[in-house]
Amino acid sequence: MTMKHALASLTFHLTDSADPYYLQLIDQVKDGIRQRRLKSGDKLPSSRQLATTLGVSRSTVTRAYDALLAEGFLISEAKRGLFVAASARVLLNPAPRVHSVAPVKSPPMLTCDSGADVAAFPARDWAASMRRSWLKPDLNVLEGAYSGGYPPLKAAIADYLYRVRGVSCTEEQVFVTSGNRDALSILQHTLDAQTTDAHWLLENPCYKPMRALLSNRASGLGTLNVDAEGAPLPLRKDTPQVAIITPNRQYPLGIGMSPARRQGWLQALQQHPSLWLIEDDYDNEYHFQGRMGVPLMQADTQGRSFLVGSFSKVLFRGLRLGFVVVPPGQIERFRASQQALGASASLPIQPVLTDFMRHGRFDRHLNRMRRLYRLKRDRLLALLAEQLTPWLAWQAPQGGMHIRVMLTQAWLAARKPARWDRRIASDLLEQNIRLEVLSDHYLDPDMGEQGFLLGFSNPDEATMEQVVRALADWFERQSG
Structure with missing residues (x-):
C-alpha cells in the first residue's frame, strides 16, 4: 500500500516498509532539502492536512515535524506554519573537519551524559547577541562594577522565573553566580554569619560534589534519607539547621516531592525560626508531562528559603553562569558575603545572555530542546x-x-x-x-x-x- 501527498516541490509517499511512517516522512523531508526540491522558506502542509491526505494519524505527522524542528531543519512561525530553515542544507552538509595528524592514542570514551546537547546549540543566534551586546558596551561592565551581576540580566532572570517557574521576585533579589559551587560558598558565608553552629542537612542520595564541598564543616553534615515522597523533614528542632533539597526533581532519583511532604516543609519553616532552606532547582526547565512544580520558595511566607539555579544545564557547560534568588530580608547580607568572597561570575558574558533572553532566543531554544x-x-x-x-x-x-x-x-x-x-x-x-x-x-x-x-x-x-x-x-x- 502506498499513500501520497504532493507538495509544489515534493511528493510525500508512505509505504508499508520496515520503517515507521514518521521516520519515512523525516527521511523524505531531508532528501527533499538535499536534492533542492525543498528550499529555504518553503512552507510545509499543516500536520492535520498532511495526515488527512496520507490517511495516517495526526500524531504520526506531528512526531515527524517535532523531530525536524528539534534538529533545526524546520522553523515554526506563529500563526503562519512550518517552513524549511535557512540553515537546513548546512546541517545536511557540514563543513569538513580539519583532522589532526597526531596519532590517536585511544578510542573516544562513550558515555550517556546528562549535559546539554551542544551540537544543537543556536550558535548563530548567540553570535548575534554577542555582536549586539558589545557594539556599545556598558562602561561599568568593563570596569567590573556589578559585583552582584549585570542589572539587566538580573531583571531578565526575574521575568523568566515569573513566567516559567511561577516565582515572584524582584531583580534586587537575584544574584548572578558562576554556578552551584559558587552559590553554596556564598550561602555558607551568609548563613554562618547569622547562625551559631548551624547543622547542615543533605539529601541521601545527592549530587556528589555538593557533599565534598560541605564535608569540612566543623558541625558535621546531617542526612535526609529520601523516600518515595522526597526529602523527609528534619528530626532535630533544638538547633539551627540548613537543609539543601531538590523538591521538584530530586537528583539523582528523579522523583518529585509529594504535596503532603511539601506542605510539611512549609509548616516546619513556620514552626522553627532557626530552619533555613536552600532549594536547588535542578534541571526543571525540561518537563515533558504534567505540570511543572512551583518552587517551595514561592510559598514560603517566612523569608527563609533561597532558590539556586544554573544556566549551564540549559545552554552549555562552559558558560558557568547561575543565580541565587534570596528572600528580601537577606539581600544585604548576601551582597556583603558575595563581595567579601569576591565575585567569580564572568561579567563580560552577562550582557550577551541578557540579549539572548530579551530577544526571545532563550525561550525558543528551551522549547526546541524540550x-x-x-x-x-x-x-x-x-x-x-x-x-x-x-x-x-x-x-x-x-x-x-x-x-x-x-x-x-x-x-x-x-x-x-x-x-x-x-x-x-x-x-x-x-x-x-x-x-x-x-x-x-x-x-x-x-x-x-x-x-x-x-x-x-x-x-x-x-x-x-x-x-x-x-x-x-x-x-x-x-x-x-
Whole structure:
C-alpha cells in the first residue's frame, strides 16, 4: 500500500516498509532539502492536512515535524506554519573537519551524559547577541562594577522565573553566580554569619560534589534519607539547621516531592525560626508531562528559603553562569558575603545572555530542546525495553535529562551481595564506556540502591545504542 501527498516541490509517499511512517516522512523531508526540491522558506502542509491526505494519524505527522524542528531543519512561525530553515542544507552538509595528524592514542570514551546537547546549540543566534551586546558596551561592565551581576540580566532572570517557574521576585533579589559551587560558598558565608553552629542537612542520595564541598564543616553534615515522597523533614528542632533539597526533581532519583511532604516543609519553616532552606532547582526547565512544580520558595511566607539555579544545564557547560534568588530580608547580607568572597561570575558574558533572553532566543531554544530531549528520552526508553528488561528496572521520567535504571531485586537475590553496579561499570570502562553509578551517590554506597544514571540529553542515538548493547552483552555473558 502506498499513500501520497504532493507538495509544489515534493511528493510525500508512505509505504508499508520496515520503517515507521514518521521516520519515512523525516527521511523524505531531508532528501527533499538535499536534492533542492525543498528550499529555504518553503512552507510545509499543516500536520492535520498532511495526515488527512496520507490517511495516517495526526500524531504520526506531528512526531515527524517535532523531530525536524528539534534538529533545526524546520522553523515554526506563529500563526503562519512550518517552513524549511535557512540553515537546513548546512546541517545536511557540514563543513569538513580539519583532522589532526597526531596519532590517536585511544578510542573516544562513550558515555550517556546528562549535559546539554551542544551540537544543537543556536550558535548563530548567540553570535548575534554577542555582536549586539558589545557594539556599545556598558562602561561599568568593563570596569567590573556589578559585583552582584549585570542589572539587566538580573531583571531578565526575574521575568523568566515569573513566567516559567511561577516565582515572584524582584531583580534586587537575584544574584548572578558562576554556578552551584559558587552559590553554596556564598550561602555558607551568609548563613554562618547569622547562625551559631548551624547543622547542615543533605539529601541521601545527592549530587556528589555538593557533599565534598560541605564535608569540612566543623558541625558535621546531617542526612535526609529520601523516600518515595522526597526529602523527609528534619528530626532535630533544638538547633539551627540548613537543609539543601531538590523538591521538584530530586537528583539523582528523579522523583518529585509529594504535596503532603511539601506542605510539611512549609509548616516546619513556620514552626522553627532557626530552619533555613536552600532549594536547588535542578534541571526543571525540561518537563515533558504534567505540570511543572512551583518552587517551595514561592510559598514560603517566612523569608527563609533561597532558590539556586544554573544556566549551564540549559545552554552549555562552559558558560558557568547561575543565580541565587534570596528572600528580601537577606539581600544585604548576601551582597556583603558575595563581595567579601569576591565575585567569580564572568561579567563580560552577562550582557550577551541578557540579549539572548530579551530577544526571545532563550525561550525558543528551551522549547526546541524540550522537543529534542523528549524524543531522545523516548528512544533510550525503547532501547532499554528491547534489550535490558530481564535485568534492569526503570520508570519513564516526566522531565529532566537522565533515566534512573536499577538492578532488579530478582537478579541481585540470585547472586552474592556485592557492589554489582560498580563492578559492571568497571568492566565496561575497559571497553571505553563510562557509566554513572547510582550507588556512588549515597552516603554509604554499600547501603544504596544499585543501578545507573543514563543521560539522554547529550549522547546521540548511536552512542545510546552502543552503551545499551554493551550492558546487554555483559548481562548475557553472566547468564551464559
